[in-house]
Amino acid sequence: MAKEVKKKTTNSFSKFILWFWILFGSGIAIVALIFLSASWGLFGELPPYEYLENPQTNLASQIISSDGNLLGKFYLDDNRTDVNFEELPENLVNTLMASEDIRFMDHSGIDSRGTLRAFFYLGKRGGASTITQQLARQLFVGRAARGWKRYTQKIKEWVLAIRLERSYTKEEIISMYLNIYDFGNNADGIRSAARIYFGKEPKDLKIEESAMLVGMLQNSSLFNPLRREEITFKKRNIVLGQLARYDYISEVEKDSLQAMKMDINYNPETHSVGLATYFRMYLQRFMKDWISKNPKPAIGDESDKYNLYLDGLKIYTTIDSKMQANAEEAVNEHMTKLQAEFFHQNTPDRNKTAPFLDITPEETKKIMERAIKSSDRWKIMKAAGKTEKEIRASFDKKTEMTVFDWKSPTKEKDTILTPRDSIRYYKAFLRTAMMSMEPQTGHVKAWVGGINYKHFQYDNVIQGSRQAGSTFKPFVYAAAIDQLRLSPCETRPDTQYCIEAGKHGNVEPWCPRNSNLKYSGNSYTLKKALANSVNTVTAQLIDEVGPKSVVSMVRNLGLSGDILEVPAIALGTVDVNVYEMVGAYGAFANQGVYVKPVMVTRIENKDGTVLYEYVPETKDVLSKDVSYAILDLMKGVTQGGSGTRLRTTGYNKWRKEYDEIITGYPYKLTNPIAGKTGTTQNNSDGWFMGMVPNLVTGVWVGGEERAVHFKSITYGQGASMALPIWGLYMTKNYADEELGISKEDFERPSNMSIEINCDEFAADIKEDNDIEDDLEDLDF
Structure with missing residues (x-):
């Protein structure tokens, strides 16, 4: 009897063991079958292995300054720029694992312990999604589904997570996850998030900043510091608690960090705000033109074009971020005051047709x-x-x-x-344009196309052309000195001078007047005549050399607009833009060699392959001695002419009062400066072109309509409207010695054949009551 009982017990246990292994094996088989079914696409199509090995995400193209800073990006929906794991701070990686997946370094894509916990507690003690699973969902699966689809979606995540773990290292998975996540407010990826919310690169994030960003990973719409500050603050502190829980920080550190406020430094990245907005829009046109002419290398029989907004191109520019910031600050400082004065003078009671x-x-x-x-x-x-x-x-x-x-x-x-x-x-708003270039290389260092891109999108640097005024006169002097071998010390009388009808294409006699409607009767050296912008002397020079010669020369200097071969061009009737004027003046500072302005030096694809490199375009236009003679002439403008306010001496009382109120006088610039002011009829345009040996800068100020201008030349001349921007800009540049802006004199040619030392000129650097040196508007 006992044997029978023992035999039955043994049989029962054997059956139990058998059924256990049958059920266990069946469970394993079912799980395997489920995974196989998912991998075969029965629960929905999975991406091919080739796509897993090279997942495609939309990447914004980057605009990189010459000093290595990010100026901006081109993107449509995704403002994303990938960073490598090495660029991520250790505190961010630790925070991510402590909050999302503490066993990340130990599992192979699926956290079995977390999965069992979530299964037994029905998710009440936290989910089981690993960082790899979350990456799989972001890359290939999409938003969390509901109902039974949620279970099939989870299975697909498991399969993809395992595949990702086989294809990538742990470090690559972390960087991919942080790069792809949308943090809201155009902050796609960790780099954009760090820049937009804290104004810094990811490597510079502090622990509490990393904690806030990691907290946003759960739901960036819910935990948004700009819209829901309180709930985001609480979430950040929960994440900090997780860091303490896993001993990444001490309890004391946790309490200290949790007490800190969120120091949000919001820097929106949109196309209409930020640094160099006008330049970036020019660059957009440049890139579209380049893309249209440079298709991607053909693959088989197919070819494709680069996508500026999706392909993650790297565009290396010549813009210096510090000089660009200085330029924009100078424009803002001066134009704010100048505009206030314009509004003051154009109230309805003062001007019924205002503006x-x-x-x-x-x-x-x-x-x-x-x-x-x-x-x-x-x-x-x-x-x-x-x-x-x-x-x-x-x-x-x-x-x-x-x-x-x-x-x-x-x-x-x-x-x-x-x-x-x-x-x-x-x-009623006055507009402006400013461009700064290194004459030896043609590299454009700063570009300001207006006062505010969001509200004034017309780029006055390159899209707008306005009359050049007296800034055109150096070209006339250059042609005369070059072809007639004149010396700046030679003299011409300030008397009425007429060019008869029929000569040089003139329809009628042309008898230009000086801006003060007077003729002093004195003789002036060419140097003093240019410094004081004497119209009668300029008329004599263009008569002697002929307008055709002047037009030929400025064509070689890059001026491309319609230029009539008539004497009147001597006084600046020509329409030009700042971009071409800076390029043309650059030849004077570069010993007569014209270098076409360049803004882009190199373009790379997202992998660093070079797609484009700039080749300089140069042309010998003037000899070294002629170029130096013109520079010497224009130095006189800032020593005793209309550019004297850049210095600290030689002022009438009204000038000093004006400068103290409007322009931030004095600039205290004592180094050699070659320059030329320009003012057009009715004060509609104010210009200043200023040069030091390694930097040429042009500034224009005026209304959108020529009828929008100052009534008085006190405020309407180039020396009042445009020159102060140059003065402020250069003062800021000189304050930063790392920029290396020249303070030395221009290099004199060793075989200088033109006499430039005029003894009588030194005695003339004083106030001249016969010719008001700041008043130089056109008078036809």
């Missing part, structure tokens, strides 16, 4: 009509099929809008205006 000056109501109506018909509102409504009556009526309905405002810290204010009034409001 337009000295024009008839009919002319005002034409300006407004042209602006209305070229506006986006008109184009959009017309495209939508609205009648002209409906469109015109919309321009007189008041609406809420945000407009530009110099007084606001954000440069914007909310207001209610009719679209017609807003057009007139924007017409």
Whole structure:
């Protein structure tokens, strides 16, 4: 009996063991079958192995300055720039693992302990998704599904996580995960997030900053420091608690860090804000043109074009980020004050046609009509099929809008205006353009196309052409010295001078006057005549050399606009832009060699393969001695002419009062400077071209419409509108010795054949009551 009981017990145990292994094996088989089914695509298509080995994510193209800083990016939806694991701070990696996956370094894509915990506690004690699974979801699976699809999605994540672990190292998986995550507010990836929320690179993140960003990984929309500061703060502190829990920091450190406020330094990265906005938009046009002419290398029978917004190109530019910042600061400082004075002088009680000056109501109506018909509102409504009556009526309905405002810290204010009034409001703002270039290389170091790209998107550096005024005169002097071998010490009389009809293409006699409508009767050296911008002397020179010779020379110097071969061009009737003028003046500082301005030196793909390298375009235009003679002439402009306010001596009382109020006088620049101011008819345009041996800079200031200008030449001349920007810019540059801006004199040729030492000129550097050296507007 006992044997039978023992035999039954043994049989029962054997059956139990058998069924245990059958069930266990079946479970293993079912799990294996599930994984196989998932890998075969039965639960939905999985990416091929080739895609796993090289997952494609949208990468923004980077704009890199000459000093290695990121100026901006080109992107559509994804503002993403990948960083390597080596660029991530240790505290960020530790924070990520402590918060998301403490056993990350030990598992092979699936955390079995975490999975069992989540299964038994139904997720109440935390989920089981590893960092690798979360990466798989981000790359290939998509947002979390609901219902039964959630289970099949989880299985796909497991399969993909294992495959990713086989294809990549742990370090690569961490960097891929942080690079792909969307942190909100155009912060795609950890680099954008660090820059946008804290204004720094990832490697510079502090522990508490890393904790905030890791906390956002759970839900960047919910834990957003800009919209939900309190809940994001609490989440950050939970993450800091996890760091202490796993002994990455002590309890004392945790308490200290949790007490700290979130020091958000928000730096939005959009196309309309940030550094060098106008340059970046020029660069966008440059790149689109380059892409259209340079397809990707053909693969088989197929070829494709590069995508500026998705392919992660690296565009290396000549812009120096520090000099660019100095340029933008100089523009802001001067234009804020100059605009305030313009508004003061153009109130309705002072000027009934404000902001337009000295024009008839009919002319005002034409300006407004042209602006209305070229506006986006008109184009959009017309495209939508609205009648002209409906469109015109919309321009007189008041609406809420945000407009530009110099007084606001954000440069914007909310207001209610009719679209017609807003057009007139924007017409009242003076515009500006500034470009700075290294003459020996043609490298453009700074580019400011206007006062605010978001509200004024017309780039006055290269898109706009305006009359050059007296800044054109050095070209006339250069042609005369080059072809007639004149010396700057030679003299010409300041008397009425006429070029008869029929000569040099003249239809009528041309008898230009000086800006003060006077003729002193004195003789002036060419050096003093240029310094004081004496129109009668310039007229004599172009008569002697001929306008055709001048036009030929400026063509070789890069001026490409329509230039009539008539004597009047001597006084700057020619329309030019700042970009070409800086390039042309650069030849004077580069011993007569013209170097075409360059903005892009190299383009690379995301892997670092060089796709483009710049080849300099140069042309010998003038001899060394002629170039140096012109530089010497233009040094006189800043020693005793219209550029004297760059110095600290030689001022009338009104000039000093003006400079102290408007321009930040004195600049205290004592080094050799060659320059030329320029002012056009009615003070519509103010110019200053300034040079030191290794930097040529051009500045223009004026209204969008020529009818928007100062009434008085006190404020409307180039020495008042444009020169102060140059002075502020150079003062800032010299304050940073690392920039290496020249303070030395220009190099004199060893075989100088033109006499430039004029003894009588030294005695003439004083106030001249016969010719007001700052007043140089055109008078035809």
